[in-house]
Amino acid sequence: MTPLASIASAVLSVTPWRLERRLEVDARRAALTRIGGAVGAMIVVGILLLLTGRNAFWIFWQALDAIFGRQRGIEGVALRGIPILMTALGVALSLRMKVWNIGSDGQFLMGALAAVGVGIHMDGPGWLVLILMAVAATVAGAAWILVPALARAYWDVNEIITTLLLNFVALQLVTWSALGFWRDKEAAVIQSTREVPFTLPGLPGANSVTIALLVPLVIAAVLWWVFRSTTIGYEIDIIGGNPRAAGFAGIAVRRRILIVMLFTGAIAGLGGMLQLSAPGAQAMNAGFSAQFGLSGFIVAALAGASFWGVIGGGLFIASMFYAGIVLQTKGLSVYIIFAIYGVILTGIALGEIAARYRVVRRDAADESEATAGEAAAARKGADS
Amino acid sequence: MILAIIENAFLSLIGSAIPASAVVMLAATGAMLGERVGVLNLGQEGLIGIGAVYSVIAVLSWGVESPWLAMLIGMIAAAVAGLIFAVCVVAFRASQVLVGLALALGGIGLSNQLGVNRNGTPIQTLFREVNPGGVLDNNDAVSAFFFHDPVVYIAYVGLPVVLYFVLFRTRHGMNMKAVGENPAAADAVGVSVTGWRIFYSVLGAALTGAGGAYMVLSFTPTWSPDIARGRGWVALAVVIFAGWRPGWAVAGALLYGSMISLDTTAQARGWGLPFMGASDLSFFLSMLPYVVTLVAILIPAGAVKLGRRVRSTAAPAALAIPYSREER
Numbered sequence: 283m284t285p286l287a288s289i290a291s292a293v294l295s296v297t298p299w300r301l302e303r304r305l306e307v308d309a310r311r312a313a314l315t316r317i318g319g320a321v322g323a324m325i326v327v328g329i330l331l332l333l334t335g336r337n338a339f340w341i342f343w344q345a346l347d348a349i350f351g352r353q354r355g356i357e358g359v360a361l362r363g364i365p366i367l368m369t370a371l372g373v374a375l376s377l378r379m380k381v382w383n384i385g386s387d388g389q390f391l392m393g394a395l396a397a398v399g400v401g402i403h404m405d406g407p408g409w410l411v412l413i414l415m416a417v418a419a420t421v422a423g424a425a426w427i428l429v430p431a432l433a434r435a436y437w438d439v440n441e442i443i444t445t446l447l448l449n450f451v452a453l454q455l456v457t458w459s460a461l462g463f464w465r466d467k468e469a470a471v472i473q474s475t476r477e478v479p480f481t482l483p484g485l486p487g488a489n490s491v492t493i494a495l496l497v498p499l500v501i502a503a504v505l506w507w508v509f510r511s512t513t514i515g516y517e518i519d520i521i522g523g524n525p526r527a528a529g530f531a532g533i534a535v536r537r538r539i540l541i542v543m544l545f546t547g548a549i550a551g552l553g554g555m556l557q558l559s560a561p562g563a564q565a566m567n568a569g570f571s572a573q574f575g576l577s578g579f580i581v582a583a584l585a586g587a588s589f590w591g592v593i594g595g596g597l598f599i600a601s602m603f604y605a606g607i608v609l610q611t612k613g614l615s616v617y618i619i620f621a622i623y624g625v626i627l628t629g630i631a632l633g634e635i636a637a638r639y640r641v642v643r644r645d646a647a648d649e650s651e652a653t654a655g656e657a658a659a660a661r662k663g664a665d666s
Numbered sequence: 667m668i669l670a671i672i673e674n675a676f677l678s679l680i681g682s683a684i685p686a687s688a689v690v691m692l693a694a695t696g697a698m699l700g701e702r703v704g705v706l707n708l709g710q711e712g713l714i715g716i717g718a719v720y721s722v723i724a725v726l727s728w729g730v731e732s733p734w735l736a737m738l739i740g741m742i743a744a745a746v747a748g749l750i751f752a753v754c755v756v757a758f759r760a761s762q763v764l765v766g767l768a769l770a771l772g773g774i775g776l777s778n779q780l781g782v783n784r785n786g787t788p789i790q791t792l793f794r795e796v797n798p799g800g801v802l803d804n805n806d807a808v809s810a811f812f813f814h815d816p817v818v819y820i821a822y823v824g825l826p827v828v829l830y831f832v833l834f835r836t837r838h839g840m841n842m843k844a845v846g847e848n849p850a851a852a853d854a855v856g857v858s859v860t861g862w863r864i865f866y867s868v869l870g871a872a873l874t875g876a877g878g879a880y881m882v883l884s885f886t887p888t889w890s891p892d893i894a895r896g897r898g899w900v901a902l903a904v905v906i907f908a909g910w911r912p913g914w915a916v917a918g919a920l921l922y923g924s925m926i927s928l929d930t931t932a933q934a935r936g937w938g939l940p941f942m943g944a945s946d947l948s949f950f951l952s953m954l955p956y957v958v959t960l961v962a963i964l965i966p967a968g969a970v971k972l973g974r975r976v977r978s979t980a981a982p983a984a985l986a987i988p989y990s991r992e993e994r
Contacts, residue, residue: 454952624772
């Protein structure tokens with residue numbers, strides 16, 4: 283037992299209840315405790331804000347008003363939601379296999395960079411250029427994760443650091459394109475690439491949101507179907523549960539890892555193109571990705587690799603993100619958002635653990651004691 | 667003649683690489699300490715920020731006049747953050763990856779927020795370089811290795827030697843490795859896995875914080891947002907490159923540092939190539955440290971796969987796996 287569980291048990295020992303490990307953690311309860319952890323973390327953040335002399339209630343109210351008070355707010359959330367949802371879907375897919383793709387920011391940037399390259403160098407009908415931009419972005423995103431994916435699949439090199447290091451390379455490359463080889467030479471002040479002359483058609487009734495918003499929804503639906511009804515989805519879940527067992531069952535584990543990682547990169551890369559094809563965002567500069575990859579990572583962690591959860595969590599984090607931008611004009615710095623992200627992520631991680639325990643009455647608990655060892659052994663296999 | 671030029675260029679590169687990656691060296695040693703007992707702390711980037719910003723606060727707001735004391739304050743702040751991390755992952759057994767990333771994000775956000783009013787204020791309380799006066803002068807060939815701050819010698823010589831001795835020559839080190847490789851066995855002989863893991867991850871966090879403090883007290887020497895600029899991640903990569911051996915971390919850190927100083931030297935002297943102008947070359951060179959670091963991680967794994975025997979470069983077996991007595 284961990285020390286904290288021991289303390290909890292000691293406190294409970296004077297009552298007729300005791301703390302017990304669950305034999306199995308079902309997905310719905312785990313999702314609830316993760317959300318609980320995130321909400322708890324936000325309460326902690328609120329208390330910290332209050333303690334440092336900021337009026338947390340006022341900030342919260344301002345954020346709600348900024349988002350839901352007018353159409354611009356809702357569209358603002360949707361606009362931020364697109365890149366966050368795309369990177370989150372990529373990460374969620376990799377999490378199915380217990381692979382951590384932390385480089386979705388880099389893949390997102392490379393996708394957008396490839397799309398800019400196609401967009402500013404090609405003449406032709408707009409729809410054709412946009413399709414080619416999407417193809418280029420998808421390929422570029424997958425290419426950007428190729429080396430980490432090969433290293434992970436065939437050389438067992440931990441993918442966390444390798445994918446992350448490439449984020450820095452991608453950022454430098456984007457800076458180079460914006461200040462160097464694709465720089466818009468007519469706009470002397472603005473340091474960005476030339477502008478792509480095409481945008482995706484808008485959604486009916488919206489001012490700035492394009493049909494790009496539908497893409498993450500479609501991808502989520504496809505992924506959900508793949509993991510519900512197809513063999514490959516099932517195999518990926520088995521690899522996520524226990525790669526050794528998957529290997530014994532005749533699944534080509536290494537090739538699956540490679541393919542799934544390439545797909546996660548491709549989704550993030552396509553996200554870059556979608557971001558680029560929104561009106562007003564048709565050029566790239568060093569600030570093109572406002573750490574969308576990290577936001578997407580938090581969404582995936584919150585959703586626990588459930589694709590519909592990603593949609594819900596993504597819109598939640600996108601609202602926070604948008605609120606952060608609005609609050610910046612009201613004297614809150616953008617850095618606070620990252621500090622808050624950190625606290626929320628910790629809350630999610632702790633919530634994940636809380637799902638494994640339950641409080642039971644003493645006499646009921648004793649019977650299940652005998653099987654606890656077996657279940658623990660099974661879970662240990664799944665962890666490694 | 668040509669040999670002399672190459673030798674000179676190499677020495678000047680090393681001479682500026684040593685201070686440039688002292689931060690990486692300290693953070694890599696800190697990360698290695700935690701990882702040797704099985705705790706993977708991905709939050710190095712945040713810890714560097716926290717260590718740096720509290721040293722800056724100590725000097726600018728609290729009027730601390732000794733760089734050592736300012737560094738100690740930075741280390742304590744990072745240790746507190748490390749303690750929160752350790753309690754979450756060791757005692758609560760939360761996911762080390764998630765909480766580590768949370769620490770990276772939160773640490774960057776917190777330090778940037780705290781430093782927001784101190785951007786660009788020069789720091790006057792600096793470490794002074796060790797001057798082997800009389801024996802050497804600044805133009806000697808070997809001077810690349812001298813005329814640095816005392817912290818540099820602690821980072822590159824003191825810590826690796828001490829860590830090597832403790833890990834491979836003492837019973838204490840044997841127990842450390844046991845906690846990282848086979849916690850159940852360590853537990854069975856009465857080593858408190860929880861206690862050791864918390865202690866060494868806090869100590870490691872303090873060392874990483876010292877790295878951040880060194881940045882603002884000697885290297886930059888001023889606060890700027892996102893002060894770590896990826897050095898925390900590079901440090902984690904250096905640990906992998908080094909195969910969790912303290913001495914090899916020196917090589918990894920210097921490799922990264924020489925790439926950094928190559929970039930700054932090229933910028934300062936306006937170097938260009940026939941097919942690449944000076945500014946394009948500088949953009950290219952600023953990607954290089956991360957690319958080289960990435961390749962460096964692949965080397966040990968690749969060497970093993972391609973059949974070259976490499977001595978003990980595997981990660982501690984229980985790295986990032988929470989231990990609980992009831993589950994072994």
